[in-house]
Amino acid sequence: MSTRTDEQLMKAARAGDDKALDEVLARHEKQVYRFGLRMCGSEEDAKEVLQETLLAAFRGIHAFRGDAELSTWLYQVARTHCFRLRRKRVGAPEEFQPLDSPAATHVAAEEATPEMAFHARQMGAVLQAAILALPEAQREVLILRDVEGLTAEEAAKVVGIEVRALKSRLHRARLQLREHLSTLMEGEGAQGGTQGCPELARELSALAAREVDQATCLRLEDHLSRCARCNKACDSLKRTVALCRRIPGDEVPAPVRAAVRQALSRALPA
Template sequence: MERDDERLLAEAREGRREALEELLERHQRRIYRFGLKMCRDEEDAKDVLQDTLLAVARGIRDFRGQSSVSTWLYSIARSFCIKKRRRGKYEPAEEQRVGSEGEEEVTRLPDPARPADETLAGRQVEAALEAAIAALQPMYREVLLLRDVEGLTAPEVAEILGLSVDAVKSRLHRARVAVRESVAPRLGIPEPAPARPAGEAACPDVAALFSRHLEGEISSDLCAEMEQHLAGCPRCTARCDSLRATLTLCARSPAPEVPQAVQHSVRQALQRFLTERPPQA
């Protein structure tokens, strides 16, 4: 996709209108998904999509490709999401607060019996994931969305957010653990009650460690220690399995179809802009 983006970008900057339209069309569903999950309001997400695509059209000649097209697009989309937030429209009444020291205050979902209908069960898990992501504070939500839903690298996320890579990863680990805690009861992966002899040390925070492992942050020695612990601790194994399942769900989150009315509105706005100021080399 990146190679195709680069080709379309080069052609768009040379003044080929159809290349610009194709470039915007191929990214519009992902931008719309990001807007929906950040704004939590369909009308706001529509505005974010249209404003983002128009901003890209206006700035296409000045974009020199120092970052990827995806990074550029999400940076613009995020700026419009922030404007929506400053107007106070889309913050939830109650957010899932992630503690400053890594402790999360999590509202656990009920743990009902697993439904016989697997399709229904799948929808329930997806709904639980959506609710868990929506409940995060925006600073954690956007990191999780960009890294685990949209699939950007940690350095790309850092560039978009204007943070260090370390800061991005710190927020990411906390967001992942918080979402896992909410979704786990729906995954059907039982966590056995801890059973350790008196005086034995408590289990490490394996979910956070596993998240750090995925980002290449723990040493081989620590990784070996974690594997040794997991071999003898079914509860921690279940926690890691549920985190892995949660991240798989994030990565598979479908990009919604952009409503036809929105596509029509975006096309009209682009046509007006391009007619008034066609791109030039």
């Protein structure tokens, strides 16, 4: 592997050294793919974002003047393609990948027990669901800063906002993420007790035969908005359904489906 810096490789690439261009793009390929996977949510979309980003970088190599880090520039290009892809597909990805999946990060250490690996996968799925429920503007700053490890200045350049605005947005994203995680991991002590709302009872019975989807969450949201008894008593269910409705697209991640079921069960008397 070459010991040349990104700047040296880029200079050589602009001078016509194709091997230098291949090397510098290969050096950043994994992080661009990981960013696309976490922003878009599926391997198919992440691969397309990576392909388009590398192609755009190849074509625009002479336009890059080194005003920012190469990685920052590549994140900007990937971000543009990710947004464009999401608009084209009009919805969220068909498949959600947990943050600890082999496609998104390193394989668990060899010394990890099967129980530890299973717990890590569960927590990764919960975290990914909580991140996906964030508004897109909050999600991208949280991924850039807390997942990819960019500095505030670098992340602000990628997003195209002032550092102060980015820090404010990141603060809101972290608070919202904490609230989402609390909702998804809420225990048996959550508030409940609707004193037997018959409509919720029917919904719970119907769920035994089907999966929770966005249509289910929409029906629950509608019921909670017009049922005075449930509106006052079902704080846990309201928060869980609201989180479900924030997930883009029609697919609902497994941790969110489980949380809706649990909250609905807690809302009804035994």
